[in-house]
Amino acid sequence: MPGAAAALPFIIGAATVGATIYQTQQAGAAQKQAKSAAEEQANRQRQLEGEITQRQANQESEANAINVRDTAKRRQASLAVGAGGRQDTILTGPMGIDENAPGGKKTLLGV
Helix, strand or coil: CHHHHHHHHHHHHHHHHHHHHHHHHHHHHHHHHHHHHHHHHHHHHHHHHHHHHHHHHHHHHHHHHHHHHHHHHHHHHHHHHCCCHHHHCCCCECCECCCCCCCCCCCCCCC
């Protein structure tokens, strides 16, 4: 079998080339998979950053709304304290209240 011995280096060379091609393809597939995983991770990171930004904006908005509400309540309470005005004033004359006074209508001078 002298022909088989002569073909052996070609067979070994072909097997080596085939293994190299297979390894190259596997390495390329692994790189694609790694790149895809990295892109997916980067997208998730951007999504989480956006959610955090939105959450912070919501918290600031809620804090501003609470401040506005509290300010309005304080203003309304301060206005309510002085809202009695003239209708809460009992108008009398210098002699006090006269139960038998004619008219019974209050006037500015209390007479």
